[in-house]
Amino acid sequence: MHFSIPDTSALKDDSGTSYTSFNVHINGVFHCSVRYSLLNAFNEELKKEFGATVLPPFPPKKLFGMTPEKLEERRLMLERYVQIVSQEPRIANSDIFNGFLLKAQQETQKETSEAVTLDVFLMNGYKITVKIMSTDQTEDVLETVASQLELPEEFTYYFTLYLVRKEEDGDNSIVRKLQEFESPYISLKYANKIGSHRIVLRKGFWDLSYEDDLLENKVAMNLLYVQAVNDIERSWTLGTKEQLKHLATLQQRGSKREYLRLVRTFKYYGYIQFKPCITDYPQADSRVLICTGGRELNFRIQMAANSVKEGSFKITRIKCWRITSSVPKFAERNGESTKPPQMELAFEYLMSRDCLQWISIKTDQAILMSMCLQSMVDELISQKQGRKIKRPHDRSKGTAKKVQLKRDNSYGMGLAQSSLPSPEEEAKGNGKNDKKGVVTNDAFSTIGDDDL
Structure with missing residues (x-):
């Protein structure tokens, strides 16, 4: 994950008191705006859970007013802090970390938790409308979509939700993969303020050997087929004239399994193409x-x-x-x-x-x-x-710590047991800054x- 705090905002609370808020961007996109006091309380919670020795220095409190120079220094220190913390796997995979970011997004966009509908699309434009809570996390929404499609539970996390933008030339470009710490409903709502976006379901793996099991299930096979046809149509996957002719014949016959087995031999099959x-x-x-x-x-x-x-x-x-x-x-x-x-x-x-x-x-x-x-x-x-691709029952539902992010900018965690993985269980291969x-x-x- 790529964290930055590029700037600050001068805001007022409900009592009319002015304060400075730090604008947090994740993976190049604005995510939330939070006060120093809230980040300080978040840091204290991380200390309790993981110990101070694994955390980077946190910018100290100031007894007197902040000059523009001191404010800039604090912004840079907070940016460095969240960048380092996010690269520690035990912290980044914890309920404290993801819960904080989710609630911060919710508070920033002033979204209350309510029942809503959300449209999720396949690459061919087919729409799946699901009933969710507005504050549901990405994996909650993914599991709801998979259930509605009647995709077997063990194949749920072979697929991923992406935010896609409609370009001026009519093409769709992938903006980013949606992360666990955000609400797809809120993220889409915010993104649509600055352009036309939609949430799209695509496969979430690179190694083609994972497709072997999916081809034996009708729903999973159809999802792969829809994406493969779209990638051929937009020239993301390339074949010779003879190959494309054969592919078109299989498509006319409705021979989806044979279509997929053939298209897997084409150049750039399963690739993501950039502008x-x-x-x-x-x-x-x-x-x-x-x-x-x-x-x-x-x-x-x-x-x-x-x-x-x-x-x-x-x-x-x-x-x-x-x-x-x-x-x-x-x-x-x-x-x-x-x-x-x-x-x-x-x-x-x-x-x-x-x-x-x-x-x-x-x-x-x-x-x-x-x-x-x-x-x-x-x-x-x-x-x-x-290690294998996870399944829904691998998630720690109902045991996660409950985040309480209040409008008075206090921050607290419930007393439920944390489900943080042990060092032996966590992935050794995460990139580190x-x-x-x-x-x-x-x-x-x-x-x-x-x-x-």
């Missing part, structure tokens, strides 16, 4: 189309004379990566006063034995690329450790001579 962007490889300002899947980042680089050069960057040879953003200088034109920040994903790649090279990509989908890299790494290490904001890749250590 065209700019890279410095093999030279500065190269135009490139990037897709990710098959344990790689695939580059299709536009060369001179309308030729395309293709390159593959294996995730096991990516030592680390980082995301940076910068606000470009601008001149007011046509009434515009601001421009979005420029995002860049850079990764350090083992080109050959003892030869590491940084490669940079300029794209507003940098964080989505990073999350895809992380999920591929996590899946690879999970498989090496013999070092002090320079670089995400290290634990799968890099698995590389062998055969990979060079």
